[in-house]
Amino acid sequence: MPVRLTRSGAPPDIAIVHLGPGAFFRAFNAIYTEDAGDWGILAVSLRSPTVRDQLAPQGGVYTSLTLSEAGNESRIIGSIADVIVAPEAPEKVLAAMANPAVKVVSLTVTEKGYCHEPSTGSLNFDHGDIQHDLRNLNAPKSAVGFIVAALEQRRRAGAKAFTVLSCDNLPSNGDLVRGIVLQFAAKVCSDLSDWIAKNTSFPATMVDRITPATTEADVAALEKAEGYYDPGCVVHESFRQWVIEDDFVDGRPAWDKVGAQMVASVEKHELMKLRCLNGTHSTLAYLGYLAGYDTIAECVRDPAFAALCEKLWREEITPVLAEPEGEDLERYCEKLMARYRDAAIRHRTWQIAMDGSQKLPQRILGTIRDNLERGVVPRGLCLAVAGWMRYVGGVDENGTPIDVRDPLSAQLQQISREAQDKVNALLALEEVFGLSLPKNERFCATVSEAYDQLVSSGARATVKGWLSPVR
Numbered sequence: 159m160p161v162r163l164t165r166s167g168a169p170p171d172i173a174i175v176h177l178g179p180g181a182f183f184r185a186f187n188a189i190y191t192e193d194a195g196d197w198g199i200l201a202v203s204l205r206s207p208t209v210r211d212q213l214a215p216q217g218g219v220y221t222s223l224t225l226s227e228a229g230n231e232s233r234i235i236g237s238i239a240d241v242i243v244a245p246e247a248p249e250k251v252l253a254a255m256a257n258p259a260v261k262v263v264s265l266t267v268t269e270k271g272y273c274h275e276p277s278t279g280s281l282n283f284d285h286g287d288i289q290h291d292l293r294n295l296n297a298p299k300s301a302v303g304f305i306v307a308a309l310e311q312r313r314r315a316g317a318k319a320f321t322v323l324s325c326d327n328l329p330s331n332g333d334l335v336r337g338i339v340l341q342f343a344a345k346v347c348s349d350l351s352d353w354i355a356k357n358t359s360f361p362a363t364m365v366d367r368i369t370p371a372t373t374e375a376d377v378a379a380l381e382k383a384e385g386y387y388d389p390g391c392v393v394h395e396s397f398r399q400w401v402i403e404d405d406f407v408d409g410r411p412a413w414d415k416v417g418a419q420m421v422a423s424v425e426k427h428e429l430m431k432l433r434c435l436n437g438t439h440s441t442l443a444y445l446g447y448l449a450g451y452d453t454i455a456e457c458v459r460d461p462a463f464a465a466l467c468e469k470l471w472r473e474e475i476t477p478v479l480a481e482p483e484g485e486d487l488e489r490y491c492e493k494l495m496a497r498y499r500d501a502a503i504r505h506r507t508w509q510i511a512m513d514g515s516q517k518l519p520q521r522i523l524g525t526i527r528d529n530l531e532r533g534v535v536p537r538g539l540c541l542a543v544a545g546w547m548r549y550v551g552g553v554d555e556n557g558t559p560i561d562v563r564d565p566l567s568a569q570l571q572q573i574s575r576e577a578q579d580k581v582n583a584l585l586a587l588e589e590v591f592g593l594s595l596p597k598n599e600r601f602c603a604t605v606s607e608a609y610d611q612l613v614s615s616g617a618r619a620t621v622k623g624w625l626s627p628v629r
C-alpha cells in the first residue's frame with residue numbers, strides 16, 4: 159500500500175467558501191490564500207465527488223508541483239479545511255454559506271457554470287439548473303442558486319452579506335456575476351435583489367496560471383520523487399498573476415501581501431489576458447489539434463504556428479487593446495511566448511479546445527469586432543474561428559472522431575453533419591456570434607475562405623500560408 163499524504167495539525171478556520179475546487183483553484187487561489195495566512199477554505203464541488211474523494215482521506219491537504227525545465231518543486235498546501243460534494247448535501251453547503259464567519263464566496267466554475275448566454279451575459283432562464291433552482295431554493299444545483307439562497311438566509315437572519323468573487327476567465331466577471339445573481343434574486347423577491355444590490359460586492363478579478371490537468375503519470379512521478387501517494391496533486395507553471403478590485407464587504411485575506419495586485423478597475427488587465435493569452439491559446443488549440451499537435455509547447459515549436467501567434471498579437475490583438483497600468487503589451491506577449499514554449503508544461507490542445515462555444519465570444523470575437531470597426535478584417539482570427547468550426551465537426555484530418563466537449567456539442571455536430579453551408583449555419587448560432595457579426599460580409603467571407611482551405615489543404619499548410627499567401 160502506498161503511503162498517503164496526510165495533514166499534520168488542525169485545519170484553519172473556515173472563512174471562505176469556494177465553489178468549483180478544480181485543478182486551477184488548487185494551483186492558484188488556494189496557494190495565495192495559504193501564503194496570506196489563516197483564512198481556511200471550505201471547497202464545494204457542484205457536481206463530481208472526485209476532488210472530495212482525493213482530498214478527504216488526506217485531511218484536505220495536497221501537493222502543488224511547480225513544473226519547469228530546470229526541475230520541479232513540490233509544496234504541500236493546507237488552506238482547504240474541508241470538501242463537500244453539493245449534490246450529496248446541499249443543505250450543508252447552504253448552512254456553511256449562511257454562517258457569518260464566512261466572509262468571501264469565491265468561484266471557479268468555468269464559463270458554462272454561470273448558466274448565462276455567452277454573447278449577452280444575461281442569465282439563461284431556460285437552463286435546466288436555473289429552472290430547478292427557482293423551484294427548489296432550499297436544495298439548489300447551480301452556483302448562482304447557492305449564492306442567492308445563502309444570501310436570502312443571511313438577509314432573513316439579519317446577518318451581514320459576503321463578497322462574491324468570480325475567478326473565471328470572463329470579461330468583467332464581477333459585473334457578470336452581479337448581473338446573474340440580481341436577475342435570479344429578482345425572481346425570488348424584489349426585496350432580496352434590492353438587499354443584495356446594497357449589501358454585497360462583486361469585485362472583478364483577472365487570474366492567470368497555466369494549469370494542465372493532472373495525469374496518472376504526474377501522480378506516479380510525485381510518488382517516486384516524494385515517497386507518498388497524492389491523487390489530489392496539481393501541476394502548474396511557476397508564473398502567476400492575480401489582479402483584484404479591492405471592494406470587499408467584510409474583509410479579505412492579505413492576498414496583496416503575497417503578490418496579488420489590488421486595483422480600482424480590472425477591466426483592462428482582464429481584456430489583455432483574455433485576448434492575448436486565452437485568445438491565442440484557443441487559436442493554437444483548434445488549429446494545433448487539427449494539425450496533430452498534442453500540446454501548446456508542440457504547437458509553438460512549429461515555426462508557422464509561432465509566427466501566426468506573434469502576428470495575431472502584433473497585428474490584430476494589441477492594436478485594439480488599451481494598455482493596463484504597469485504593463486507593457488509587447489513585453490507581455492514576449493513573455494507569453496516563453497511560457498508557451500516551456501516543454502515541462504504539457505498543456506493539451508484538447509483540454510483547451512473544450513467548451514469553445516462559451517469561450518470564443520470573449521477570447522476572439524470581441525477582438526474581431528473591434529478590428530472590423532476600424533475597417534480591418536483580422537484574417538488570423540478568422541482562421542481561428544474556422545479552426546473551431548472544423549474542430550466541432552467532430553472528425554479530424556485523418557477521419558478519426560474528435561471527442562468534442564461542449565455544452566452545445568449535440569447542436570454543433572448536427573449542424574456540421576446536416577448543413578449544406580456549414581460555416582453560415584454555425585455563424586447563425588446567436589448565443590455564440592450574436593446578431594451583428596454574422597451580418598458582416600467581409601468577416602463571413604474570410605471565415606468561409608479559411609474553412610475551405612482547412613478542409614482542402616489541412617491545418618499545417620493553411621497556417622503556414624494564411625497570413626503571407628503566395629499569390
Ligand code: CS2
Nearest residue numbers: 365366367368436439509510
Ligand atoms: C486555457 C486556460 O483551458 C483553457 O481554455 O486557455 O485555462 C489558461 O491556461 C488559463 O486561463 C491561464 O491562466
